[in-house]
Amino acid sequence: MSKAPEGPTPGFLVWRLSMKWRVSIDRALGPLGLTHAQYSLLGSLLGMQRAGLRPSQRALADHTGLEALYVSKLARSLEASGLVERATDPADTRAVQLSLTDEGLAVADRAVEIVRRLVDGLLAPLGGLDGPDTEAFTRTLTALLDAPVPPAIDPSTEESS
Template structure:
């Protein structure tokens, strides 16, 4: 007798939802010339700037969950597009501080509006952004994100009895 679940596993469902969301964001932001990853960086940077911060690339990587090297690559591309300014940190020669340019603020504002409409559509089946099912869903996602995923490198070496 198998221990396999009858339906899709939670991991599969999380993966499918993340792919569905990424594709929706990529398509929604394409007219603005942005990808989901670029949006994540710009929106996070915007929020941090509004809080009076000028984060380093490392701080932005930690905040977004993106790899530091990927954030560096994204930041260079966004700088070339005139949306982000990168500057050496005077107190740490290894660190690079990021800020949005005026154009970056404008594009980010338009992107946030697009993503908000997508969020509204995604959460409509749960009663919308303020619905009780959305609140429970958010608590569940937060609980899962607060726990580190264990590192598993191969099949179990334990024998079944």
């Protein structure tokens, strides 16, 4: 008898939801000239900057879950667009700190508002951003994200069923 689940698996549903949200955000931010990945960096940088931080590219990579090399490429692109400034960290000359320019602050503020309204609509089935089901959903997602990644399974050591 097959152990295959009936219907979609949780992993498939999480992947589909992340793709739905990414595409929705890409479309919503297109008029600002931003992609979802650029927004992830700008929005995170905005929040960190408002908290008085000037994060390194590594700190932003850790915060966003993006690869450090990808964050570096995004930061260079956003710097070329005049939205981000990159500077050597005085405490560690190997590290690069990021900050928003004045234009970057204005674009990030607009982008955050656009995404907030979009996400409120995407969460409408749970009562919107402030809905009690959204709160529970957020706790569940946080628990899944906080759990360590289990070690990889070596397929050559698995027993046949």
